[in-house]
Amino acid sequence: MPRLIVYSVMVLLMLALIPPVVAARVRATPSEGRPIHIIQDMDIQAKFKAQSENPEYADQRAMRPEVVGAVARGETYLNPHLQNGVVDGGWATSLPEAIKLELKTVERGQQRYNIYCAPCHGWNGSGQGPVNQRALSLMNNADGPPDGTSWTQARNLHDPGWSEQPIGQIFNTVTNGKNSMAGYESQITVEDRWAISIYVKALQRSQNAVMQDVPTSVREEWNR
Ligand code: HEC
Structure with a gap:
Protein backbone atom coordinates (compact mmCIF):
# COMPACT_ATOMS: atom_id res chain seq x y z
CA MET A 1 0.00 0.00 0.00
CA PRO A 2 1.37 3.46 -0.87
CA ARG A 3 2.76 5.35 2.11
CA LEU A 4 0.65 8.37 1.27
CA ILE A 5 -2.58 6.43 1.85
CA VAL A 6 -1.32 4.93 5.12
CA TYR A 7 -0.32 8.36 6.46
CA SER A 8 -3.55 9.97 5.24
CA VAL A 9 -5.64 7.32 7.05
CA MET A 10 -3.61 7.80 10.23
CA VAL A 11 -4.06 11.58 10.11
CA LEU A 12 -7.78 11.23 9.42
CA LEU A 13 -8.15 8.85 12.36
CA MET A 14 -6.38 11.35 14.65
CA LEU A 15 -8.62 14.16 13.38
CA ALA A 16 -11.69 12.01 13.91
CA LEU A 17 -10.78 11.79 17.60
CA ILE A 18 -10.96 15.55 18.09
CA PRO A 19 -14.79 16.05 18.11
CA PRO A 20 -15.48 13.35 20.75
CA VAL A 21 -12.68 14.74 22.93
CA VAL A 22 -14.10 18.26 22.62
CA ALA A 23 -17.62 16.99 23.37
CA ALA A 24 -16.42 15.07 26.42
CA ARG A 25 -14.53 18.11 27.67
CA VAL A 26 -17.55 20.43 27.21
CA ARG A 27 -19.86 17.98 28.95
CA ALA A 28 -17.56 17.87 31.97
CA THR A 29 -17.18 21.65 32.22
CA PRO A 30 -19.87 23.64 34.09
CA SER A 31 -21.29 26.39 31.91
CA GLU A 32 -23.82 29.20 32.20
CA GLY A 33 -24.89 28.80 28.60
CA ARG A 34 -27.72 26.64 27.33
CA PRO A 35 -26.82 23.05 26.54
CA ILE A 36 -26.62 22.32 22.83
CA HIS A 37 -29.62 20.17 21.97
CA ILE A 38 -28.97 18.18 18.84
CA ILE A 39 -32.28 16.39 19.28
CA GLN A 40 -34.89 19.00 20.21
CA ASP A 41 -36.87 17.33 22.95
CA MET A 42 -39.54 18.86 25.19
CA ASP A 43 -37.02 20.95 27.17
CA ILE A 44 -37.29 23.55 24.45
CA GLN A 45 -40.86 24.49 23.66
CA ALA A 46 -43.22 27.42 23.88
CA LYS A 47 -44.46 27.67 27.45
CA PHE A 48 -45.71 30.01 30.14
CA LYS A 49 -43.32 30.52 33.01
CA ALA A 50 -44.38 30.71 36.65
CA GLN A 51 -46.01 34.00 37.68
CA SER A 52 -46.29 35.16 34.07
CA GLU A 53 -49.34 36.44 32.16
CA ASN A 54 -51.58 34.40 29.92
CA PRO A 55 -54.22 36.36 28.00
CA GLU A 56 -56.19 33.16 27.35
CA TYR A 57 -57.65 33.22 30.85
CA ALA A 58 -60.10 35.79 32.16
CA ASP A 59 -57.85 36.52 35.16
CA GLN A 60 -54.78 36.74 32.87
CA ARG A 61 -52.78 34.39 35.09
CA ALA A 62 -50.70 31.62 33.55
CA MET A 63 -50.61 29.72 36.86
CA ARG A 64 -53.99 28.08 37.42
CA PRO A 65 -55.67 27.61 40.80
CA GLU A 66 -56.18 24.14 42.30
CA VAL A 67 -58.77 22.08 40.44
CA VAL A 68 -62.03 21.74 42.38
CA GLY A 69 -62.19 18.30 43.92
CA ALA A 70 -58.40 17.72 43.87
CA VAL A 71 -57.35 15.48 46.76
CA ALA A 72 -54.31 16.67 48.70
CA ARG A 73 -51.92 13.87 49.58
CA GLY A 74 -48.37 13.32 50.72
CA GLU A 75 -48.28 16.51 52.78
CA THR A 76 -47.03 16.75 56.34
CA TYR A 77 -49.50 15.36 58.81
CA LEU A 78 -49.78 18.09 61.37
CA ASN A 79 -53.08 16.79 62.69
CA PRO A 80 -52.94 13.03 63.40
CA HIS A 81 -56.56 13.03 64.61
CA LEU A 82 -57.86 14.43 61.32
CA GLN A 83 -55.38 12.72 59.01
CA ASN A 84 -54.95 9.31 60.60
CA GLY A 85 -57.69 8.87 63.19
CA VAL A 86 -55.11 8.78 65.98
CA VAL A 87 -55.25 10.62 69.33
CA ASP A 88 -52.37 10.30 71.83
CA GLY A 89 -51.10 7.18 70.09
CA GLY A 90 -54.47 5.36 70.26
CA TRP A 91 -57.51 5.16 67.92
CA ALA A 92 -59.71 8.22 68.12
CA THR A 93 -63.15 7.64 69.61
CA SER A 94 -64.35 11.13 68.75
CA LEU A 95 -64.52 13.27 65.64
CA PRO A 96 -61.75 15.74 64.81
CA GLU A 97 -62.67 19.37 65.32
CA ALA A 98 -63.04 20.05 61.59
CA ILE A 99 -65.74 17.38 61.17
CA LYS A 100 -69.24 18.13 62.41
CA LEU A 101 -71.74 15.40 63.22
CA GLU A 102 -74.80 16.52 61.29
CA LEU A 103 -77.47 14.66 59.38
CA LYS A 104 -76.07 15.90 56.09
CA THR A 105 -72.63 14.47 56.97
CA VAL A 106 -74.18 11.06 57.66
CA GLU A 107 -76.13 11.24 54.41
CA ARG A 108 -73.01 12.20 52.49
CA GLY A 109 -71.25 9.25 54.16
CA GLN A 110 -74.05 6.92 53.12
CA GLN A 111 -73.85 8.08 49.52
CA ARG A 112 -70.04 7.73 49.43
CA TYR A 113 -70.19 4.35 51.21
CA ASN A 114 -72.66 3.07 48.63
CA ILE A 115 -70.25 4.11 45.87
CA TYR A 116 -66.89 3.08 47.33
CA CYS A 117 -67.56 0.36 49.88
CA ALA A 118 -70.85 -1.37 49.10
CA PRO A 119 -69.48 -3.19 46.01
CA CYS A 120 -67.49 -5.40 48.41
CA HIS A 121 -68.98 -4.88 51.86
CA GLY A 122 -72.64 -4.77 50.72
CA TRP A 123 -75.27 -2.11 51.39
CA ASN A 124 -75.59 -3.21 55.01
CA GLY A 125 -71.91 -3.92 55.68
CA SER A 126 -72.28 -7.68 55.96
CA GLY A 127 -69.52 -8.30 53.41
CA GLN A 128 -71.82 -9.73 50.71
CA GLY A 129 -71.50 -7.06 48.01
CA PRO A 130 -71.75 -7.99 44.30
CA VAL A 131 -67.95 -7.96 43.78
CA ASN A 132 -67.62 -10.40 46.62
CA GLN A 133 -70.38 -12.65 45.30
CA ARG A 134 -68.93 -12.65 41.79
CA ALA A 135 -65.46 -13.54 43.09
CA LEU A 136 -66.87 -16.37 45.17
CA SER A 137 -68.83 -17.78 42.24
CA LEU A 138 -65.68 -17.67 40.07
CA MET A 139 -63.67 -19.46 42.75
CA ASN A 140 -66.35 -22.08 43.31
CA ASN A 141 -66.77 -22.83 39.63
CA ALA A 142 -66.56 -26.57 40.16
CA ASP A 143 -67.40 -27.49 36.54
CA GLY A 144 -64.73 -25.38 34.85
CA PRO A 145 -60.97 -25.73 35.10
CA PRO A 146 -59.34 -23.81 37.99
CA ASP A 147 -58.68 -20.29 36.69
CA GLY A 148 -56.42 -19.17 39.52
CA GLN A 165 -63.86 -0.72 66.35
CA PRO A 166 -63.30 2.93 67.33
CA ILE A 167 -64.20 5.39 64.58
CA GLY A 168 -60.52 6.39 64.27
CA GLN A 169 -59.57 2.82 63.36
CA ILE A 170 -62.26 2.63 60.68
CA PHE A 171 -61.09 5.98 59.33
CA ASN A 172 -57.54 4.63 59.23
CA THR A 173 -58.63 1.52 57.30
CA VAL A 174 -60.48 3.71 54.78
CA THR A 175 -57.42 5.97 54.49
CA ASN A 176 -54.53 3.51 54.43
CA GLY A 177 -56.20 0.17 53.74
CA LYS A 178 -55.79 -2.98 55.81
CA ASN A 179 -54.18 -6.28 54.77
CA SER A 180 -55.73 -7.11 51.40
CA MET A 181 -58.00 -4.05 51.29
CA ALA A 182 -56.58 -1.00 49.50
CA GLY A 183 -56.62 2.51 51.01
CA TYR A 184 -58.69 5.35 49.60
CA GLU A 185 -56.54 8.33 50.55
CA SER A 186 -55.87 9.25 46.95
CA GLN A 187 -59.50 8.95 45.84
CA ILE A 188 -61.66 10.22 48.68
CA THR A 189 -61.21 13.59 50.42
CA VAL A 190 -60.46 13.62 54.13
CA GLU A 191 -63.94 15.04 54.91
CA ASP A 192 -65.63 12.29 52.92
CA ARG A 193 -63.47 9.60 54.56
CA TRP A 194 -64.74 10.84 57.93
CA ALA A 195 -68.31 10.97 56.63
CA ILE A 196 -67.96 7.33 55.47
CA SER A 197 -66.53 6.31 58.86
CA ILE A 198 -69.45 8.00 60.62
CA TYR A 199 -71.84 6.12 58.36
CA VAL A 200 -70.07 2.80 59.05
CA LYS A 201 -70.54 3.40 62.79
CA ALA A 202 -74.24 4.13 62.10
CA LEU A 203 -74.53 0.92 60.03
CA GLN A 204 -72.91 -1.06 62.82
CA ARG A 205 -75.27 0.44 65.36
CA SER A 206 -78.25 -0.24 63.08
CA GLN A 207 -77.61 -3.99 63.18
CA ASN A 208 -77.76 -4.06 66.96
CA ALA A 209 -80.31 -1.33 67.50
CA VAL A 210 -82.98 -1.26 70.17
CA MET A 211 -86.18 0.76 70.02
CA GLN A 212 -84.72 3.27 72.49
CA ASP A 213 -82.10 4.25 69.88
CA VAL A 214 -84.86 5.84 67.80
CA PRO A 215 -85.66 9.36 69.01
CA THR A 216 -89.10 9.64 70.64
CA SER A 217 -90.27 12.25 68.15
CA VAL A 218 -89.56 9.89 65.22
CA ARG A 219 -91.27 6.98 66.97
CA GLU A 220 -94.35 9.12 67.56
CA GLU A 221 -94.45 9.93 63.87
CA TRP A 222 -94.34 6.21 62.98
CA ASN A 223 -97.13 5.39 65.43
CA ARG A 224 -99.39 8.06 64.06
C1 HEC B 1 -62.48 -4.38 46.65
C2 HEC B 1 -63.23 -4.78 47.81
C3 HEC B 1 -63.32 -3.81 48.97
C4 HEC B 1 -63.75 -2.51 48.96
C5 HEC B 1 -64.23 -1.69 47.78
C6 HEC B 1 -63.68 -2.05 50.33
N1 HEC B 1 -63.21 -3.04 51.14
FE1 HEC B 1 -63.05 -2.98 53.16
N2 HEC B 1 -62.25 -4.84 53.18
C7 HEC B 1 -62.11 -5.65 52.07
C8 HEC B 1 -61.45 -6.87 52.46
C9 HEC B 1 -61.10 -8.01 51.51
C10 HEC B 1 -61.20 -6.77 53.84
C11 HEC B 1 -60.49 -7.79 54.71
C12 HEC B 1 -59.01 -7.44 54.62
C13 HEC B 1 -58.14 -8.48 55.28
O1 HEC B 1 -58.22 -8.63 56.51
O2 HEC B 1 -57.36 -9.09 54.53
C14 HEC B 1 -61.73 -5.49 54.26
C15 HEC B 1 -61.69 -5.03 55.56
C16 HEC B 1 -62.33 -3.88 56.00
C17 HEC B 1 -62.42 -3.46 57.39
C18 HEC B 1 -61.84 -4.19 58.59
C19 HEC B 1 -60.37 -3.83 58.74
C20 HEC B 1 -59.75 -4.51 59.96
O3 HEC B 1 -59.53 -3.82 60.96
O4 HEC B 1 -59.51 -5.71 59.88
C21 HEC B 1 -63.11 -2.28 57.40
C22 HEC B 1 -63.48 -1.45 58.63
C23 HEC B 1 -63.43 -1.96 56.03
N3 HEC B 1 -62.93 -2.95 55.21
C24 HEC B 1 -64.13 -0.85 55.64
C25 HEC B 1 -64.27 -0.45 54.29
C26 HEC B 1 -64.84 0.82 53.88
C27 HEC B 1 -65.42 1.86 54.84
C28 HEC B 1 -64.78 0.86 52.52
C29 HEC B 1 -65.15 1.99 51.59
C30 HEC B 1 -64.35 3.17 51.69
C31 HEC B 1 -64.20 -0.41 52.07
N4 HEC B 1 -63.90 -1.16 53.18
C32 HEC B 1 -64.02 -0.77 50.74
C33 HEC B 1 -62.51 -5.37 50.79
C34 HEC B 1 -62.99 -4.14 50.35
Whole structure:
Protein backbone atom coordinates (compact mmCIF):
# COMPACT_ATOMS: atom_id res chain seq x y z
CA MET A 1 0.00 0.00 0.00
CA PRO A 2 1.37 3.46 -0.87
CA ARG A 3 2.76 5.35 2.11
CA LEU A 4 0.65 8.37 1.27
CA ILE A 5 -2.58 6.43 1.85
CA VAL A 6 -1.32 4.93 5.12
CA TYR A 7 -0.32 8.36 6.46
CA SER A 8 -3.55 9.97 5.24
CA VAL A 9 -5.64 7.32 7.05
CA MET A 10 -3.61 7.80 10.23
CA VAL A 11 -4.06 11.58 10.11
CA LEU A 12 -7.78 11.23 9.42
CA LEU A 13 -8.15 8.85 12.36
CA MET A 14 -6.38 11.35 14.65
CA LEU A 15 -8.62 14.16 13.38
CA ALA A 16 -11.69 12.01 13.91
CA LEU A 17 -10.78 11.79 17.60
CA ILE A 18 -10.96 15.55 18.09
CA PRO A 19 -14.79 16.05 18.11
CA PRO A 20 -15.48 13.35 20.75
CA VAL A 21 -12.68 14.74 22.93
CA VAL A 22 -14.10 18.26 22.62
CA ALA A 23 -17.62 16.99 23.37
CA ALA A 24 -16.42 15.07 26.42
CA ARG A 25 -14.53 18.11 27.67
CA VAL A 26 -17.55 20.43 27.21
CA ARG A 27 -19.86 17.98 28.95
CA ALA A 28 -17.56 17.87 31.97
CA THR A 29 -17.18 21.65 32.22
CA PRO A 30 -19.87 23.64 34.09
CA SER A 31 -21.29 26.39 31.91
CA GLU A 32 -23.82 29.20 32.20
CA GLY A 33 -24.89 28.80 28.60
CA ARG A 34 -27.72 26.64 27.33
CA PRO A 35 -26.82 23.05 26.54
CA ILE A 36 -26.62 22.32 22.83
CA HIS A 37 -29.62 20.17 21.97
CA ILE A 38 -28.97 18.18 18.84
CA ILE A 39 -32.28 16.39 19.28
CA GLN A 40 -34.89 19.00 20.21
CA ASP A 41 -36.87 17.33 22.95
CA MET A 42 -39.54 18.86 25.19
CA ASP A 43 -37.02 20.95 27.17
CA ILE A 44 -37.29 23.55 24.45
CA GLN A 45 -40.86 24.49 23.66
CA ALA A 46 -43.22 27.42 23.88
CA LYS A 47 -44.46 27.67 27.45
CA PHE A 48 -45.71 30.01 30.14
CA LYS A 49 -43.32 30.52 33.01
CA ALA A 50 -44.38 30.71 36.65
CA GLN A 51 -46.01 34.00 37.68
CA SER A 52 -46.29 35.16 34.07
CA GLU A 53 -49.34 36.44 32.16
CA ASN A 54 -51.58 34.40 29.92
CA PRO A 55 -54.22 36.36 28.00
CA GLU A 56 -56.19 33.16 27.35
CA TYR A 57 -57.65 33.22 30.85
CA ALA A 58 -60.10 35.79 32.16
CA ASP A 59 -57.85 36.52 35.16
CA GLN A 60 -54.78 36.74 32.87
CA ARG A 61 -52.78 34.39 35.09
CA ALA A 62 -50.70 31.62 33.55
CA MET A 63 -50.61 29.72 36.86
CA ARG A 64 -53.99 28.08 37.42
CA PRO A 65 -55.67 27.61 40.80
CA GLU A 66 -56.18 24.14 42.30
CA VAL A 67 -58.77 22.08 40.44
CA VAL A 68 -62.03 21.74 42.38
CA GLY A 69 -62.19 18.30 43.92
CA ALA A 70 -58.40 17.72 43.87
CA VAL A 71 -57.35 15.48 46.76
CA ALA A 72 -54.31 16.67 48.70
CA ARG A 73 -51.92 13.87 49.58
CA GLY A 74 -48.37 13.32 50.72
CA GLU A 75 -48.28 16.51 52.78
CA THR A 76 -47.03 16.75 56.34
CA TYR A 77 -49.50 15.36 58.81
CA LEU A 78 -49.78 18.09 61.37
CA ASN A 79 -53.08 16.79 62.69
CA PRO A 80 -52.94 13.03 63.40
CA HIS A 81 -56.56 13.03 64.61
CA LEU A 82 -57.86 14.43 61.32
CA GLN A 83 -55.38 12.72 59.01
CA ASN A 84 -54.95 9.31 60.60
CA GLY A 85 -57.69 8.87 63.19
CA VAL A 86 -55.11 8.78 65.98
CA VAL A 87 -55.25 10.62 69.33
CA ASP A 88 -52.37 10.30 71.83
CA GLY A 89 -51.10 7.18 70.09
CA GLY A 90 -54.47 5.36 70.26
CA TRP A 91 -57.51 5.16 67.92
CA ALA A 92 -59.71 8.22 68.12
CA THR A 93 -63.15 7.64 69.61
CA SER A 94 -64.35 11.13 68.75
CA LEU A 95 -64.52 13.27 65.64
CA PRO A 96 -61.75 15.74 64.81
CA GLU A 97 -62.67 19.37 65.32
CA ALA A 98 -63.04 20.05 61.59
CA ILE A 99 -65.74 17.38 61.17
CA LYS A 100 -69.24 18.13 62.41
CA LEU A 101 -71.74 15.40 63.22
CA GLU A 102 -74.80 16.52 61.29
CA LEU A 103 -77.47 14.66 59.38
CA LYS A 104 -76.07 15.90 56.09
CA THR A 105 -72.63 14.47 56.97
CA VAL A 106 -74.18 11.06 57.66
CA GLU A 107 -76.13 11.24 54.41
CA ARG A 108 -73.01 12.20 52.49
CA GLY A 109 -71.25 9.25 54.16
CA GLN A 110 -74.05 6.92 53.12
CA GLN A 111 -73.85 8.08 49.52
CA ARG A 112 -70.04 7.73 49.43
CA TYR A 113 -70.19 4.35 51.21
CA ASN A 114 -72.66 3.07 48.63
CA ILE A 115 -70.25 4.11 45.87
CA TYR A 116 -66.89 3.08 47.33
CA CYS A 117 -67.56 0.36 49.88
CA ALA A 118 -70.85 -1.37 49.10
CA PRO A 119 -69.48 -3.19 46.01
CA CYS A 120 -67.49 -5.40 48.41
CA HIS A 121 -68.98 -4.88 51.86
CA GLY A 122 -72.64 -4.77 50.72
CA TRP A 123 -75.27 -2.11 51.39
CA ASN A 124 -75.59 -3.21 55.01
CA GLY A 125 -71.91 -3.92 55.68
CA SER A 126 -72.28 -7.68 55.96
CA GLY A 127 -69.52 -8.30 53.41
CA GLN A 128 -71.82 -9.73 50.71
CA GLY A 129 -71.50 -7.06 48.01
CA PRO A 130 -71.75 -7.99 44.30
CA VAL A 131 -67.95 -7.96 43.78
CA ASN A 132 -67.62 -10.40 46.62
CA GLN A 133 -70.38 -12.65 45.30
CA ARG A 134 -68.93 -12.65 41.79
CA ALA A 135 -65.46 -13.54 43.09
CA LEU A 136 -66.87 -16.37 45.17
CA SER A 137 -68.83 -17.78 42.24
CA LEU A 138 -65.68 -17.67 40.07
CA MET A 139 -63.67 -19.46 42.75
CA ASN A 140 -66.35 -22.08 43.31
CA ASN A 141 -66.77 -22.83 39.63
CA ALA A 142 -66.56 -26.57 40.16
CA ASP A 143 -67.40 -27.49 36.54
CA GLY A 144 -64.73 -25.38 34.85
CA PRO A 145 -60.97 -25.73 35.10
CA PRO A 146 -59.34 -23.81 37.99
CA ASP A 147 -58.68 -20.29 36.69
CA GLY A 148 -56.42 -19.17 39.52
CA THR A 149 -58.99 -16.83 41.06
CA SER A 150 -58.27 -16.23 44.70
CA TRP A 151 -60.26 -13.87 46.88
CA THR A 152 -60.24 -12.57 50.40
CA GLN A 153 -63.75 -12.32 51.79
CA ALA A 154 -64.65 -8.67 52.40
CA ARG A 155 -64.99 -8.22 56.13
CA ASN A 156 -68.44 -8.44 57.66
CA LEU A 157 -68.38 -5.09 59.49
CA HIS A 158 -70.75 -6.52 62.11
CA ASP A 159 -68.39 -9.33 63.13
CA PRO A 160 -67.61 -9.29 66.85
CA GLY A 161 -64.31 -7.47 67.28
CA TRP A 162 -65.00 -5.29 64.25
CA SER A 163 -68.40 -3.88 65.13
CA GLU A 164 -66.84 -2.20 68.18
CA GLN A 165 -63.86 -0.72 66.35
CA PRO A 166 -63.30 2.93 67.33
CA ILE A 167 -64.20 5.39 64.58
CA GLY A 168 -60.52 6.39 64.27
CA GLN A 169 -59.57 2.82 63.36
CA ILE A 170 -62.26 2.63 60.68
CA PHE A 171 -61.09 5.98 59.33
CA ASN A 172 -57.54 4.63 59.23
CA THR A 173 -58.63 1.52 57.30
CA VAL A 174 -60.48 3.71 54.78
CA THR A 175 -57.42 5.97 54.49
CA ASN A 176 -54.53 3.51 54.43
CA GLY A 177 -56.20 0.17 53.74
CA LYS A 178 -55.79 -2.98 55.81
CA ASN A 179 -54.18 -6.28 54.77
CA SER A 180 -55.73 -7.11 51.40
CA MET A 181 -58.00 -4.05 51.29
CA ALA A 182 -56.58 -1.00 49.50
CA GLY A 183 -56.62 2.51 51.01
CA TYR A 184 -58.69 5.35 49.60
CA GLU A 185 -56.54 8.33 50.55
CA SER A 186 -55.87 9.25 46.95
CA GLN A 187 -59.50 8.95 45.84
CA ILE A 188 -61.66 10.22 48.68
CA THR A 189 -61.21 13.59 50.42
CA VAL A 190 -60.46 13.62 54.13
CA GLU A 191 -63.94 15.04 54.91
CA ASP A 192 -65.63 12.29 52.92
CA ARG A 193 -63.47 9.60 54.56
CA TRP A 194 -64.74 10.84 57.93
CA ALA A 195 -68.31 10.97 56.63
CA ILE A 196 -67.96 7.33 55.47
CA SER A 197 -66.53 6.31 58.86
CA ILE A 198 -69.45 8.00 60.62
CA TYR A 199 -71.84 6.12 58.36
CA VAL A 200 -70.07 2.80 59.05
CA LYS A 201 -70.54 3.40 62.79
CA ALA A 202 -74.24 4.13 62.10
CA LEU A 203 -74.53 0.92 60.03
CA GLN A 204 -72.91 -1.06 62.82
CA ARG A 205 -75.27 0.44 65.36
CA SER A 206 -78.25 -0.24 63.08
CA GLN A 207 -77.61 -3.99 63.18
CA ASN A 208 -77.76 -4.06 66.96
CA ALA A 209 -80.31 -1.33 67.50
CA VAL A 210 -82.98 -1.26 70.17
CA MET A 211 -86.18 0.76 70.02
CA GLN A 212 -84.72 3.27 72.49
CA ASP A 213 -82.10 4.25 69.88
CA VAL A 214 -84.86 5.84 67.80
CA PRO A 215 -85.66 9.36 69.01
CA THR A 216 -89.10 9.64 70.64
CA SER A 217 -90.27 12.25 68.15
CA VAL A 218 -89.56 9.89 65.22
CA ARG A 219 -91.27 6.98 66.97
CA GLU A 220 -94.35 9.12 67.56
CA GLU A 221 -94.45 9.93 63.87
CA TRP A 222 -94.34 6.21 62.98
CA ASN A 223 -97.13 5.39 65.43
CA ARG A 224 -99.39 8.06 64.06
C1 HEC B 1 -62.48 -4.38 46.65
C2 HEC B 1 -63.23 -4.78 47.81
C3 HEC B 1 -63.32 -3.81 48.97
C4 HEC B 1 -63.75 -2.51 48.96
C5 HEC B 1 -64.23 -1.69 47.78
C6 HEC B 1 -63.68 -2.05 50.33
N1 HEC B 1 -63.21 -3.04 51.14
FE1 HEC B 1 -63.05 -2.98 53.16
N2 HEC B 1 -62.25 -4.84 53.18
C7 HEC B 1 -62.11 -5.65 52.07
C8 HEC B 1 -61.45 -6.87 52.46
C9 HEC B 1 -61.10 -8.01 51.51
C10 HEC B 1 -61.20 -6.77 53.84
C11 HEC B 1 -60.49 -7.79 54.71
C12 HEC B 1 -59.01 -7.44 54.62
C13 HEC B 1 -58.14 -8.48 55.28
O1 HEC B 1 -58.22 -8.63 56.51
O2 HEC B 1 -57.36 -9.09 54.53
C14 HEC B 1 -61.73 -5.49 54.26
C15 HEC B 1 -61.69 -5.03 55.56
C16 HEC B 1 -62.33 -3.88 56.00
C17 HEC B 1 -62.42 -3.46 57.39
C18 HEC B 1 -61.84 -4.19 58.59
C19 HEC B 1 -60.37 -3.83 58.74
C20 HEC B 1 -59.75 -4.51 59.96
O3 HEC B 1 -59.53 -3.82 60.96
O4 HEC B 1 -59.51 -5.71 59.88
C21 HEC B 1 -63.11 -2.28 57.40
C22 HEC B 1 -63.48 -1.45 58.63
C23 HEC B 1 -63.43 -1.96 56.03
N3 HEC B 1 -62.93 -2.95 55.21
C24 HEC B 1 -64.13 -0.85 55.64
C25 HEC B 1 -64.27 -0.45 54.29
C26 HEC B 1 -64.84 0.82 53.88
C27 HEC B 1 -65.42 1.86 54.84
C28 HEC B 1 -64.78 0.86 52.52
C29 HEC B 1 -65.15 1.99 51.59
C30 HEC B 1 -64.35 3.17 51.69
C31 HEC B 1 -64.20 -0.41 52.07
N4 HEC B 1 -63.90 -1.16 53.18
C32 HEC B 1 -64.02 -0.77 50.74
C33 HEC B 1 -62.51 -5.37 50.79
C34 HEC B 1 -62.99 -4.14 50.35
